[in-house]
Structures are given as structure tokens and as C-alpha cells.
Amino acid sequence: MIPAPDAGQLLGLIVAALLLQAVGVAVLAIRQRQRAADRPDPAATDADPDPSTDLRQPLAWPGTRPWRVVARQHEDLAQTQCSFLLEAVDGTPPPSFRPGQFLTFALDLPDARAPGGQRQVTRCYSLSDRPGLPQLRVTIKRVPAPADHPEWPAGLSSNHFHDQVQVGDILQVRAPSGHFHIDEDASVPAVLVAGGIGITPMVSMLGWLITHQPARPVHLYYGLRSRREHAFQAHLQALQASHPALRLHVVYSRPEASDRLGVDHHHEGHVDLALLQRTLPHGRHRFFICGPGAMMGTLVPALRAWGVPDEDIRFEAFGPASVQRPAATATRDASAARLPIRFQRSGRSLVWDGQDASLLDFAERHAVPIESGCRSGGCGTCATRLIDGRVGYDGTPDHDVPAGHCLPCVARPLTALVLEA
Template sequence: MSAAQLLAWISVALLLQLSTGIAWTLWRRSTARAAGEGAMPAPHARADAAWSGWREFRVSRREYEDPACTQCSFYLQPVDAQPLPAFKPGQFLTFSLDLPGGLRTITRCYSLSDRPEPTHYRVTIKRVPPPTDHPEFESGLSSNHFHDRVQVGDLLRVKAPSGHFFIDPDAAVPAVLIAGGIGVTPMISMLRWSLVHQPQRVLHFYYGMRNGREHAFKPQLEALAAAHPLLRLHVAYSRPDASDREGLDFQHKGHVDVELLRRTLPHGRHQFYVCGPPAMMQTLVPALAEWGVPLTDLHYEAFGPASIRQPGSNDAVEAAVAVEVQFRRSGRTLAWDGRDASLLDFAERHGIAVESGCRSGGCGSCETRVLEGSVQYEHTPDHDLAPGHCLLCVGRPASALVLEA
């Protein structure tokens, strides 16, 4: 064999070895990709696909969920058609809404009301009538905008799912989901996720409202309870109509309170999740703590974090009084005297324009940098703050302050 032939054989052998290595690598990658396609993301890990800032969604469907047509679900699909991150069951979306006339934009947060789906999100919004005695108040501004103006095909600006109120993944501990009124929305999300991913978990679902006209998701909840023996459904009407049938439409007359829980829950440890209007939260959450539920097993979300005091809290967390608060950009230095519920209220009372949205620590619109001093909160805000920043809507000064606002 000549030297040229030998060199040719060696070259062929090297090429075969190289092509075999490349083929092996490609096969390993395709196998790993195929395995990953069927895997579910960890339910409480931050999804890699979560976006920053605003993303456009199109309303693909509207559907009323209660006989009175006061609670409407909006199905949202991303305009860019990219997959959606798997949010944590119980979290919310933040919306930027352009009011009629184009003169004003408001920011509001609404809980997701279904388990994560790769193609769409769903929020369910209850119409809130504006107060007749104080028409200048903004209660109901966004909910009426959704009900009256947001139609199928419309585009909405949405921030990625957020919030610290979500179900614990420990399926060994029975979960007690307690909802009052429209507080049912995050509970539906938790319930539907648990039934799919934790079918062995015992679930107790308590849902309170005035009567059958306000009973949202009634057919769906009854069907789920019939299909899942480990789901125990308890519906309470506080003021049932003549047509409401006890034992069929509802199981308990009155409110969802700790006495009802004492009568109907089995002994043992439970994880409690509570969401409802202020009157419910102000009585039920402290009562659960007094009953002996450990704070680590008590999770709740009020309609605005400031509407309920943390169980076990005391006056030691009260904000400082008689301190100076300087708003650097506005060029104002003012004396905080403790009469305002938050720094946002304080700023607005003195005519300082500050951007705001949800006014409950969720959307982050009023976030501003703290140049000097410190701010404290009665509750940890749902919005994840940047280092060195604060939320004016739920914050109060713990010392003299210099704010960038």
C-alpha cells in the first residue's frame, strides 16, 4: 500500500469517527428535547418565558359566570402567539387600561381564574357600582370599563403573572380554600390546578355569597365535586332568595365563619387559603389564628392588603410620627403626622402628583427610589420591589425620608 493510499484510508477513518460523534450528540439532544416537551414546569418556579413590561393580548371570549351577569370572564390570547408561562395558581395579572376619550390611563390587577394553560389566560371581573355618595371615588372605574367596553377582539396591555398568594405544593397536607364573593377567582385557579396535578390531595372548598343570583361557577363547581371524591364543597348563602334550595343550591345558611369550619372540618392539620371582601377578612382571618391555626398554615389575600391587620401584629409596627418626608423630584419637604394611611395618600393630600394604579401593593405603578431613610409595610407587598425602592400606596415612613418622587 502506497503512502497516498494509507493517508486516504486514515482520512476516511477520521471522517467516519467525526460523523459518528456528531450523530451521537444530535441524538442525545433530540432525546432530551423530546423528554422535556412532556414535562410540567415546577408549579411555583418563575417561568423562564415570563416577560418584562407590557405585552399585548387579544380578548378571544367573554362569558358571564353568575345568573345576575355581574361576574364576567375574559379569555386572553397573546398577540405574538408565543407560549405563555405557567403562573402560580392564585397569582394575578396587571392591566393598563385606556379610559374613553384617551385622556387617562389606569392600572389595575385581577386574579387569574383558571389553571395555567399554554394558549390563554382567564380573569373573572365583578362589576362594582361606583359609590353614589362619593362619585369622585374611583371604585368600580376599571370593572365597569371591562364590562361595558372591553369586547371580543379588543387588545389589552398586560404584565406577566405576579403575586405571593398561591397554593403550597405539599399535597400531603389537606387544603382548605375559602372564598367570599369575587374572592372565588384565585380559589378556582388553585382548585383546578390541584385537581389535575394533585389528584390525591384532600380539598375543602368553602364559598360564601348572598344568594344564588351571585353564585359564580355553580355548574362547574358541582361537576368537579361530583367527579372528585376528595373534593368537599361547602356553599353558604347569607341571604338566600325564595327560589334558593337549601341542600341543593347551597349547604349552609349564613356566612363562612370559624364556627362553620369547626363543625365541618375533620381534625388534623390543614393549609388555609382565604380571599374575600374586607368584612369577611377582618373577622375570619384573626378568628382562624385564635382557633390555633399556625401562621405558616394561614395564607390570605384581601381586596387590598391594607384592609386587614396581620394576625399577631401589634402597635410596634406603626409608622413613625412627626418626621420630615422630602419628595426630591417634586421639590417639596413635608411633615408626616401619622394621619394618612399611606405615603401615597400623604402625597396626594398635599397636591404632589404620583403615578398610581391598584393602590394595594400589587401593580408597582407607585414604586419610587428611597434616597434616605426607610419605609415599612404592615404586609409584604405583592409587587417584587427593586433594591432600594418602596411602594408609596402601602408604605409608611419608619424614619425621616428622602424619596425620589
């Protein structure tokens, strides 16, 4: 039989119990403070701890840096579109970037006519996955010689990537840049419109939207010829199945007999205003458009005619630009006058009449060759010596303009010009 504790023992047990309780409360308070310290501040991070949500990152590095190809993969049945995954040679993680931006590559390509048998070619390719992943990815479409001019050369850079660039190769890369990217305003539904290889920045935007703004309504319109050229098909279908806020509209212009309407694609024809009017719900939307010149030249003006304000139309064309961008009033007025433009190297004297969105468009319309890349003032490929005169820009270009030069892709003349082109 256990004897009953006397008064002293009972008091000691009570004191010990109180001390244990006090220690437990202190430990719990310390753990709660640690959790609070580890938890991100919602006001600072918008309730998302991933630094890739910050779409205002500065340029990650000046000039070029070496990046290694760690994988490559074709994205379509025809094997015309190939993805390249890149990691920094020095082991640093990929920088954050704005979904929709591009990488710029400085390539040394064989050229028997150039000194040393090589010439450097600069090309820009959109990032095709969201920020915050272990590698950067670009997806590049092989550009063949034009069907109506088979004697013309095929795409120099794209064919080099497809035929020559292999896993383990080192590429010189400039930091992500470009004005075409998704916005952070989750209150406005996003409409992503892609034509052909224009799907690449849309895949980046879509990945970011689903990861960081999953409740934001997003409509993706993807126009191409047939299932053989349908890039990222399984990936897009999986996203549609798992994210109710996503509405996917795939449009084939030349479907093959085996292409299944309602399975492989949802519409036949082209992505045009009539399709958008028929399938979009009423209300405000913000449009992000990337495609070939023919599509851009018809769809963007049609949206404006429909009443969509310019601030809700964001676009990027590949190939020669064919969309008139609204210019700042002062620049537009100053450059609308008829001004003489002299292209020194080409020996051409022309008259600017204000019909073109940029000096690059003007030069291309008159068959004056100027090397170009991004067409948005981000890569510096088109930098041309300004021998005489002044140009204006609607905004500050992403690329630092070299002294005594201009960027024809985003410049308009303010006076008579002499250009070394």
C-alpha cells in the same frame, strides 16, 4: 408428497430461525429504550409531565405585552362577573404561573381632564383558571357606585371591561405575578376560603390541585349573597361530583325564595370560624383566603386565635386592606416607633404609630390618595417617590422598585419620611 429436508436444509432452517429471533429481541430492546427516553423522569417531574406543575417559574416577560381577547362569558345569573380569555398577539403559548396569581393590565381610559383626553390606569385581576391551558383567563366583577353613596363613581376599570372590552380587542398585560398562590405540599389538606369575587384565584388553585394533586384533601368555602351572584356554579358542582377529595361549602348570606338549600347552597349566613370548626375534620390544614375587607378583618384574626400558625394562613384582600400581616421582627420593631410622615402633594403631616400593616394602609386611613393595584408588591401601581427617609420591606417585592421610590403597599417606615403623594 413433500420430501423430508436433508441435514443441510434442516441446519439452514435452524440458523434462519435463530437470526429472526435475535432481530426481534433487538427491535424490542430499541423500542423499550425509546419509551424510557420519552417517559418523564419521576424524580425531576414529580411523576407529572405537565410543565405547569412547576410553581417556581420566573417572571415570564418584563414590562407589558399585547394580548388579544378571544372570548368573553358571564359567569353568574346577574351578569356581574365576566370572564375574558386571552391569547398572545405574537402567538406564543401562555406562560406557566402559580395558581392564585394575577395579571396586571395597563389601560388607556378616556378622561377629559387628562392631557390628550386619556389617562393610563393600572389594575390587577386574578387568573381564574389553572396553568397549562391554551389561554389565560381573568374574571372581573362589575363594581357599581356604593348603594349608600350613589353619587360616587362606579368602578372605573371593571365597568370599562364589561362595557367596552370586546372579542378582538388588544390589551397591554404584564406577566403573572403575586405572592398569593397555592403551595406544593400535598401532605397538608388545603382549605380555600372565598368571599364574592375572591372565588377567582380559588378556581385557579382548585383546578391545579385536582389536575396535579388529585388525592390531596381540599375544602372550598364560598360565601356570597344568593344564587344570582353564584359564579362558576355548574363548574364547581361538576368538580365536586367527580372528585371525592373535594368538599364544597357554599354559603348564602341573603338567599332568595327560589334558592334551594342543599342544592344551590349548603349553609346560610357567613363563612366564619364557627362554620370552619363545625365542618372541618380534626388536624392540620393550610388556609388560603381571599375576600372583602370585612371578611378578612374578622376571619384571619379568628384563625390565629384558634391556634392556626401564621405559616398556615395565606391571604389576599381586595379593596382597602384590613388584615395586619405579621412583619419581620426587625422591620416591625423599627417601624413601631412614632415617626413623622409628610405627604408632599396632599400637604398632610401625620404621625406613624405602628398600627397599620403598610404605608398604603396608613395613607388610606388618613384619606391620602395613592393609586394602588395588587396591594402585594407585584404590580408597581403604587410606586411613590421617596423624597426623604428610608423604608423597609418584610420581603423582596416582586416588582422592581424604581430608584428613589418606594412601594407603599408593602413598605413600612424606618425613619421619618417625605413622600410625593
